[in-house]
Amino acid sequence: MNTIPNLSLANYTSFRCGGAAETAVFFDTINSNSKTITALSKPLHVLGFGSNSLVSDAGLPGTTLILRTGSIERHENVLVADAGVWWDDLVTYAIDRSLWGLEFTSAIPGSVGAAVVGNIAAYGMAVSDTLAWVDVFDTTSGSTERLAADALDLEYRMSRRLQHHRELIVMRAAFALSDRPTKDLEYESAATIAREKSYDLSTLQGRRQTIIDARARAGSLWDYRDDCAARTAGSFFRNPLVDAETAERIMDFDETGKSHELLRTMNQLHGGSSRRVSAALVLLAAGFSRGQTWGDVRLHPSNLLKIENIGHASAQEIYTVAQEIILTVKKRLDIDIEPEVRFLGSFA
Numbered sequence: 001m002n003t004i005p006n007l008s009l010a011n012y013t014s015f016r017c018g019g020a021a022e023t024a025v026f027f028d029t030i031n032s033n034s035k036t037i038t039a040l041s042k043p044l045h046v047l048g049f050g051s052n053s054l055v056s057d058a059g060l061p062g063t064t065l066i067l068r069t070g071s072i073e074r075h076e077n078v079l080v081a082d083a084g085v086w087w088d089d090l091v092t093y094a095i096d097r098s099l100w101g102l103e104f105t106s107a108i109p110g111s112v113g114a115a116v117v118g119n120i121a122a123y124g125m126a127v128s129d130t131l132a133w134v135d136v137f138d139t140t141s142g143s144t145e146r147l148a149a150d151a152l153d154l155e156y157r158m159s160r161r162l163q164h165h166r167e168l169i170v171m172r173a174a175f176a177l178s179d180r181p182t183k184d185l186e187y188e189s190a191a192t193i194a195r196e197k198s199y200d201l202s203t204l205q206g207r208r209q210t211i212i213d214a215r216a217r218a219g220s221l222w223d224y225r226d227d228c229a230a231r232t233a234g235s236f237f238r239n240p241l242v243d244a245e246t247a248e249r250i251m252d253f254d255e256t257g258k259s260h261e262l263l264r265t266m267n268q269l270h271g272g273s274s275r276r277v278s279a280a281l282v283l284l285a286a287g288f289s290r291g292q293t294w295g296d297v298r299l300h301p302s303n304l305l306k307i308e309n310i311g312h313a314s315a316q317e318i319y320t321v322a323q324e325i326i327l328t329v330k331k332r333l334d335i336d337i338e339p340e341v342r343f344l345g346s347f348a
């Protein structure tokens with residue numbers, strides 16, 4: 001445990017902006033001996049690699065726990081990783097041991113703990129597909145508990161239970177993997193890359209390389225060790241759930257020539273429902289455009305769901321653009337879109 005007062009958090013988030021933690025505490029691992037957490041000054045905030053968080057310019061009062069280290073253990077086909085493990089280290093650990101079930105999530109940035117909280121997913125594979133259990137630490141009582149994956153109410157891009165119980169910190173998570181393939185790659189864009197590059201999708205390494213190339217093309221690679229990485233938190237908004245008629249109307253905005261039938265299948269894959277339409281298409285339908293800028297805040301030139309800090313944008317400026325988008329979408333389309341990015345601290 002390492003405590004640093006008044007630590008600027010700009011270097012600890014992918015947006016590279018925001019204020020300071022009144023007190024930052026770095027934990028190697030949280031275990032049942034970590035009772036000291038309950039005595040830390042409140043409020044408590046938790047940060048992994050900051051790739052899905054916007055920290056207020058006013059900073060975070062109280063204590064910010066930063067979890068960025070940890071280890072991985074293997075128990076037959078179950079891998080147990082501490083919350084601070086970099087997600088992709090877990091994926092490569094599994095691949096190196098010929099274990100299937102995480103490979104399509106290769107190179108998603110962030111920590112194992114946040115991956116569970118946000119039920120991260122990519123290319124048809126989600127944390128909820130393999131998560132067996134998590135150990136959580138209750139910051140109010142100091143007690144620890146093992147929760148089966150079923151108890152976390154894992155849904156599209158969230159654990160409802162952990163979202164509603166912010167006092168629970170994920171300490172470690174266990175993933176039950178398989179010694180044979182569990183899924184086929186159903187994303188045509190990625191499958192095309194595999195064909196072009198002659199990657200062998202029947203192997204774990206071939207699948208990983210395909211996903212990394214697909215993510216590179218989509219501008220979806222980010223690494224906390226790279227100072228020049230794009231300043232974004234990935235998709236800023238969740239894909240919204242709409243009625244069937246609105247879903248069809250939104251699909252008309254697809255510019256890639258996909259049929260509505262294919263789009264419905266993709267929506268199902270992305271969010272578990274053919275009516276959970278792409279938030280990117282919703283933004284286009286509401287009149288926003290790729291590369292649109294507000295000062296140093298920009299919608300990514302190809303993936304407009306990514307809000308970027310292209311210079312010295314403040315957290316408030318990013319927040320204000322996000323609110324403008326949410327309000328405009330509501331006003332023009334009567335659709336509610338929600339941020340996937342977490343706001344830490346106070347915003348105007």
Ligand SMILES: Cc1cc2nc3c(=O)[nH]c(=O)nc-3n(C[C@H](O)[C@H](O)[C@H](O)COP(=O)(O)OP(=O)(O)OC[C@H]3O[C@@H](n4cnc5c(N)ncnc54)[C@H](O)[C@@H]3O)c2cc1C
Nearest residue numbers: 048049050051052053110111113114120121170233234342
């Ligand atoms: C370029 C880019 C591409 C991305 N692509 C994808 C993608 O393909 N799929 C996808 O699902 N996501 C994607 N994301 C989003 C991001 O990778 C995930 O949300 C990731 O899980 C964030 O991890 P983190 O450690 O950086 O989280 P942080 O930003 O540090 O934290 C996120 C939230 O989790 C909470 N939290 C963190 N650790 C814990 C813990 N141990 N216990 C309890 N709460 C905790 C924090 O308080 C915060 O509310 C992308 C992001 C970027 C920048």
